[in-house]
Amino acid sequence: MYVILVYDIGEKRVGKMLKLCRQYLNWIQNSVFEGEITDVKLKELGFRAKEIMKMEEDSLIIFKSRNEKWLDKQILGKEKSEPDIFL
């Protein structure tokens, strides 16, 4: 399954969340990730994300598609060329 993941997380927790999501998906923008992932791995990611999040303040959205081919991506402006720059 192909997913797009976006989060809006308090500053104190954002480093942890970035690190977590990069273990499962490709980082494509500040708080946006995408990639192929299995159901099991996605559940694991969701479980671990909840441990980091303050549920009443933070938000995480996952868009799922059965097939990446159904999605077309267009980028305006700067492309993230150095995914490791902040780590």
Add this chain to the structure above:
Amino acid sequence: MYVILVYDIGEKRVGKMLKLCRQYLNWIQNSVFEGEITDVKLKELGFRAKEIMKMEEDSLIIFKSRNEKWLDKQILGKEKSEPDIFL
């Protein structure tokens, strides 16, 4: 066509971009929008977004899908219930 739009925009320009995107799509998270849009309207949005953006600093990504049914959405944490809160 159904799109997901995410941006990473300098603080000085983010208000303008939010206002612009809300004219075309539904705001679902801090810098994330989704919705049905025509090709013509999407081109118009892209053109107007470029006028706001600093292309060497800012980034905007549009994911396109021919049919929303192909996408499934899962939300963890806080849902944006008051889309007008910051305007």
